Amino acid sequence: MDNKTSVLKVVRRPMLIPGQLATDPSGGFVILIDSEQADEDQAATFWHEAVHAVLLMYGITEQDESRVESVAQALVTAGIHVVFDHEPENPP
Numbered sequence: 001m002d003n004k005t006s007v008l009k010v011v012r013r014p015m016l017i018p019g020q021l022a023t024d025p026s027g028g029f030v031i032l033i034d035s036e037q038a039d040e041d042q043a044a045t046f047w048h049e050a051v052h053a054v055l056l057m058y059g060i061t062e063q064d065e066s067r068v069e070s071v072a073q074a075l076v077t078a079g080i081h082v083v084f085d086h087e088p089e090n091p092p
Contacts, residue, residue, distance in 0.1 A: 008053060010046065012084060019045035021052045029053040043082040048072040 007028030012035040022030045031049040033042050051068045 008050070010084075012042065019049050021049045021056075029056070039084065042084060044072065044076050046082050047075045047080075051075075 007024075007026065008031065009024065009028060010031045010033065012033045014036050015032060015034040018034050018037060018041065020032045022032060024030050031046060031053070033045050033049075035042070037045065048069060051071045052063060055063050055068070
């Protein structure tokens, strides 16, 4: 991994899939999460996509999906909590 800084953003919005990892124009990572999932499922999706991002930061492009999911589930069960700020019910 080189010495450049990678940025990680999380965007929650209604989606047809649970989540996705993307890059923004500056090369940072964007984790997209379906905001209509239960909070626990959103956290699991976050960890799953975060594992993909970390592997990519280390140049690992060939990723075994079952191993990614295994590591993500280990992070979920390790008690590392993800708290999402919820949007106001009546945004301006």
